[in-house]
Amino acid sequence: MGNKAAGFISTALTSAVLLSACSALEPKPYSDEQSRQRIIADQATMYAQQEPLSAPLTFYDAAARALKYNLDYRLKLMESALAADLRDVSSHEMLPRLVASAGYAGRNNDSGGTSIGIEDRQVSLRPSTSEERYRELYGLGLSWSLLDFGVAYYRTQQKADQILMAEERRRKVAQNVLQDVRNAYWRALGAQRLMPEVDKLLMRTHRALTSAREAETKGLLPRQEILAYQRALLDSIYLLTVRRQDLEFASAELAALISLPPGTKLVLADGPEPVLPQLGQSEAQLEQMSLEHRPEIMEEWYRKRVNEQDLKIAKAQLWPNVSVDFGYKYDSNKYLYNSDWMSTGLQVSMNLLRLLQLPSLNSAAESQAKTDDMRRVALSMAILTQVRVGVLRYQLARQEVEFTEDSLRVDRNLLNYAQAARSNALGSELELIRAEGRYLLSRYQREAAFSSAQAAWGRLYNSVGLDTLPTQIEKHDIKTLSREIQRTLREQEQQRLLVTAQGTPNAATQP
Template sequence: MPANQLKTLSLAVTSAILLSACSNLEPKPYSEQEARERIVADQLTMYAEQEPVTAPISFYEAAARALKYNLDYRLKLMESALASDLHDVSSHEMLPRVVASAGYAGRNNDSGGTSIGIEDRQQSLRPSTSQERYRDIAGLNMSWSVLDFGVAYYRSQQKADQILMAEERRRRVAQNVLQDVRNAYWRALGAQRLLPQVDRLLQRTEQALSSAREAETQGLLPRQEILAYQRSLLDSVSLLTARRQDLEFAQAELKALMSLPPRSKLILVDDGSEPELPSLAADITRLENLALENRPEIMEEWYRKRVNITDLEIAKAQLWPNVSLELGYNYDSNKYLYNNDWSDTGINVSMNLMRLFQLPSLDSASESQAATDDLRRVALSMAILTQVRVGTLRYQLAQQDMGYADESLRVDQQLLDYAKAASSTSIGSELEVIRAEGRYLLSQYQREAAYSRAQAAWGRLYNSIGLDVLPEEIAQHDIKTLAHEIERTLNAQQGQGMLVSRVPLQGVVNAPAAP
């Protein structure tokens, strides 16, 4: 077969193979089996490598579990690690490029040529070649560009700032996780205390409703009176059922924060006492200064300004002349060469003159970018100051609500005592006792809710100040160590002038549980 026909046939076969491959690039959705395998793998990842729950969980242990196993927080940790790795990659771009190459070259005929005279255009040499058809080649070349070095240097600075930004985002997520845990934990503890009582009272209320309907049928009490009792009992059932749902939601939320399986049993530490609510410092200016100093959002915006400025510095650096240096060693097995290996060096200076017209626009953009970043940070600072002031007011109001809830609980407890003392075997007195128990249990719920709202208000205020949840260095990362460090860190921060003292709640009633 002639060489030209062989070349045409090879080209046709190659084209047919490429077209066949392109025709097979059809959308391919995941199968049901692949989806099931993905679900199982994701569920294993959710709850993988967790320390088992072997004892009731305290608030600090709940915070430790949330910070260690919460998926959002773990994602931010991975983003911080990724930013650090990218910084290492960008720093290597400042080094010279060293390229090693080796290969084999060949052709189906000889490479060569002739020479003609310039004046008479006559051929002066017969056709000749100075290169073998097949030869080995190799080389080791190093090149270094001043412009590439400058750009890589600025990029490395950007990556370093992005590491700091990722760290600020990690701090923000950790602070938000602690706030969410504080909000959910005390609600879940109230649920643990009240749910058994709610269930028992709902059962008794259903029995009382049956008795009231029977008394209505038999005419043992006036119809208007018995209907009023039923209406009161139904209202209590409605309120208790709604409160029961709120309590169950709190437990589910706390499990999700700690990344516990939804069906796992959750038992919280309950020694009958409550931590004392902190007393705020009188000088709100100090709280505002702490917020402006510590809030991760402000620090992230500040670092973002440097990243944006660096982008413009890179654009300006690309306007100036580029100096590149080259040094290399080469080898060619061509037997016609006088020297089969040689070294070469070179220096090159280049500049795109048209880019110089961009300089005024870049200067203007640099000023506008800096002003925009400053204004964004100032606006964020104003919002943060508002959060601190609103958080302070909300916490003070929550403390007042605590006092009202304590007083309501005290009154309903006395009413329950009177109802029990005045009870007899009559249906009306029994219904009155049940109504008093329902009011008392609702007061207990309102008191637990008021305490959890006060803790949540304190958590929002604490979060608005932006203090770190964890110390910078931790010897071990097991749950007990983390819980101890969180407790020690929070107590130390509160003792650094942020708080005046820790005062007991006024008017707290440690009343017995309703039967």
């Protein structure tokens, strides 16, 4: 009875363990509290250790903050560090293996055996054993494989090239961040200049619309005239509202690019506008520079070497492998004559059937090289197209700036005339509001054209592939980064983009 009870209890315990194991495999979604804690931790990571905004933000300050705090750029930095760590791991695989072991062996009966005669098949010895039931085992062995060394060698070369590829991706992200900041900064600065005036004019327009509705109710003017007046005011309100939304989006985009914490007031430095540079290089020279400096081309070039290493690894596995072993062993078995000993071994092995892969590997290597070259050539063609389009876009953007400046001058004169001819009549007030609206719209168009020209210059700069940061930086605080970005951009623009055919620097440079 006792045995049955014990069996029942053991069966119940076993069932309970199995059921708990099965329940542990069921999906368990995160709780609301875990999600809340995760959000808090992620937000803290987004805005951790940011230098506060203590002064109006210049363009170079914005670029420095974007490159330091932008999450995409920080991710690429981590990828570069990870690639370097993986290279170090691969390099250690070329070393011999030094393995230390310790263990305990036991059995519930004795091992042993008997001997029989080969000719008469008669037992010649009584059963005996030379091994203890329980014993301790220790060992320290050194082994080296030629095949493992060769594979690790090629893998390390691959990882080294992948470090270079990660660095090229980091360069590209930095260039894209600078381009996005340049585009958003000048639009946000235009928004900062125009928003107060747009808001004031919107308030005046709403008041004028209210007065027009009162005049319609009282019958002070003909109904058709007053409705036309209201229609003109509503059109002005619509245009101003749309422009105001564009301005607000620019500030929000810049705040996101520099990873500004929510609720932080963004004030931009409003100084004299930089002179739009006059491009001094020919299109052919810019194309040549783009083929030399674009990170995408360099990354594809390194990728070709990575693919070549894969094929070298596959070929290395076809040839004979030489393995060398040397080690020390200890066995606590008291029946052994020598309980410790040194062992050595040398082995040469080769899979003869794998040699059949050699023709296919040679063909694959040739096809892979052609594919890599064609991919790089196609990318180069796309980059040359970007340079040509970038040059044309920047030239057209400069012309648009000149046109909007002429329009702004005319609308300013019309506004002055409307202000001088102002009277108490509704029509006069409407004409003044229209003139102010046209003037603000011209200012908006001029700011938009200037920011578009800056963006076109940034795209051209990006299409050539010039770096944003120098190779070495002493410190990485915002002021140092801002100063280094400004110095780097000035030097590269003056030496590579603004140099005329005779080698004389162009006078029009960025601030």
